[in-house]
Amino acid sequence: MIKSRLNFDGLGSLEDDLKMLTQAESDRVRRQGARAGAGVIRDEARRRAPKRSGKLSRNIVAVTVKVSEGHRAAAGVRVRSRGKADDPSNAFYWRFVELGTSKMPPAPFIRPAFDAKEQEAGDAAIAKVTEALDKVLKK
Template sequence: MIDTRLDFSGLQNLENELKLLTRAENDRVRRQGARAGAGVVRDEARRRAPKRSGKLARNIVAVTARVSEQSRATAGVRVRERGKGDDSSNAFYWRFVELGTSKMPPAPFIRPAFDATEQQAGDAAIAKILEALDKVLMK
């Protein structure tokens, strides 16, 4: 699986504002920001995915994991693979397309989508965090 992280360590003002929030609000704000960044990558991956039937693009989703003890929110892009092969929410073949097989050359779409939107994803995450902070702090 592709594992890439974005580092926002230079945002001291953002960190100070996050400290003002309660733990629950803080976690929610971080999750929203991570999800917004993953949504940008998801949209680009859907755009780049092969469109023979559209099933593969429909099954590219953004997911959010729990906030860890180090106060990090994690979100990512994955392809759903549940159910039987003919199930509409099963695009198990995505890895064959992305990585290729012995009889088919690779046609990557997820990694190029990340590479193309890395900066935009970071900007979207920061914008969403600032928007959520403003909303929480205005209460």
């Protein structure tokens, strides 16, 4: 699993603005920022995914994860793989493509997407948090 963290502690003005919000508003703003960053990586992973039938790229999604500890938000990119093999929302074989098998070399697309867009995802998250803060503080 690929892990990356975006910490707003060094950005004094954003941190102060987040402290002014209620808990619900603050959590919502953090989730929106995390989701925006994950969306950038999702789009790049879809672009890099092999396009035989298009099923794999359609099933790469950005998800928001509930975090119960403190003031945090988490989002990530995953490939849907539930249900029967012929289900259009099941791309179970993504692991074989990404990691390879004994008969097939790996053709990674998720890790290179993350490596290529990590900085852009962080910038998108910060931009979204700033935009959401401005919207909430104007009320």
